[in-house]
Amino acid sequence: MTEQSFKHRVFSGIQPSGNLTLGNYLGAVKRFVEMQDSGIETIYCVVDLHAITVWQDPEKLRHATRELAAAYIACGLDPTRSILFNQSQVSAHAELGWLFNCVARLGWMNRMTQFKDKAGKNAEKASLGLYAYPSLMAADILTYQATHVPVGEDQKQHVELARDIAGKFNHDYGTEYFPLPEPIIEGAATRVMSLRDGTKKMSKSDPSDLSRINLTDDADTIAKKIKKAKTDPEPLPDSVDGLDGRPEAKNLVSIYAALSGKSKADVIAEFAGQQFGAFKPALADLAVAELSPITARMSDLMADPAEIDRILGDGADRAAALxxxxxxxxxxxxxxxRSR
Known part of the structure; x- marks a missing residue:
């Protein structure tokens, strides 16, 4: 088997750790939906095994898993054209994760920055799973022999580790069994920043709910958060270069561009010289128009958890077959x- 013989296949997973944000939508899920029309097989996973690297309340984990699946579907992901499932229903992930634990080197794991960020000063009290989960992430990708992985810049290191593990496996056993997956990092607003601090990524774990727009927020809440978003006193510039050194202004223009499908240059051309008092209402109207149908669809889906479970179960059957x-x-x- 040569690497060229692998079928083009995209895999990506998101943890069920609370509400999806506008950042998740613009930076990931919107692209997932668009990839369905690319002719490439698309597999999307709710990575609940990753979620338990820190303790989870069982009922909240069940709710968050269903809510994330509902968000995927509400954003336009079609579970008949893509495979949508939760990780714990396909045991091959955990089994291959253990095999990869025995291929990955300790030095590689020690270089993973996310463990240092999440464990902080209490690394000795962190779970073994939190330390080893990048190996499971490699298994998530490679159990489908996925060739492409859509990720944010902060997750690129995990795809590089998956490449290292695949390469070492192939080298150690004299084969080309696993492909070397490529990260896909693209999009007008791939990195959506906090509404309270334009130098920090929009995060569902930020203590301030005003820092983010959740996909479950109603129209009034979305408008209020954009109205309160941090800005500077200067008007919008007449060129994209004029946004340099103005992180909050750059962030709001990027969000407008991504929601409208326009370039940042086109947005600047439309609003050049205007104050944020004029720009923010236009952005709020656009965000409400784009996100309200998603919120409503999510609400309808969450009212029928048995249907969400059916979709996830069907996706798990299709994922397991691969x-x-x-x-x-x-x-x-x-x-x-293997004798059974």
Whole structure:
């Protein structure tokens, strides 16, 4: 098997850790939806096994898993054209994750910046899962022999680790069994920043709810948050270069561009010289128009959790049909006896 023979396949996963934000939508989910029309097979996963690297309340985890699935669908992801499932229903992820634990090197894991960020000064009290989960993330990707992974810039290191693990596996066993996946980083507002601090990424874990727009926010809440978004006293410039050194202004223009499908240059041309008192209402109207249908659809879906579970179960069956033969092949390569 040569690397060129791998089918083009996109895999991506998001943790069920609370409300999806505008940043998740513009930076990831909107592109996921667009990729359905690219001719590439698309697999999207609610990574609930990653979520338990820190303790989760069981009922909240169930709710968050269903809510994330509802958000995917409400944003336009079609579970008949893409595969949508939650990770814990496909055991090949965890099994291949263990095999990769035995391929990955300790030095590689020690270089992973996200463990340092999340564990902080209490690293000794962090779970082993939090330390090792990049190996499971590699398994998420490679159990589908995925060739492309849409990620934010902060997740690029994990795809690089998946490439390292795939390369070492192939080298150690004299094969080209796994592809070397490529990160996909693109989009007008790939990195949406906080509404309270334009130098920080919009995050669902930020203590201030005013820092983000949640996909569950109603129209009034969206408008209020944009009205209160931090800005500077200067009017909008007459060129994109004029946004340099103005992180909050740059962020709001980027959001407008991504929601409208326009370039930042076109947005600047439309609003050049205007104060934020004029720009913010226009942005609020646009955000409400784009997001309100998503919020309403999510609400309808969450009213029928059995249907969400059916969709996730169907997706898990389809995902397992792809994953289990890949896991079996990896076991054969490594020399395991498989007699059942």
């Amino acid at each position: 994953a289990e033969p890949v896991l079996a092949g990896a076991k054969d390569v490594m020399g395991f006896v």
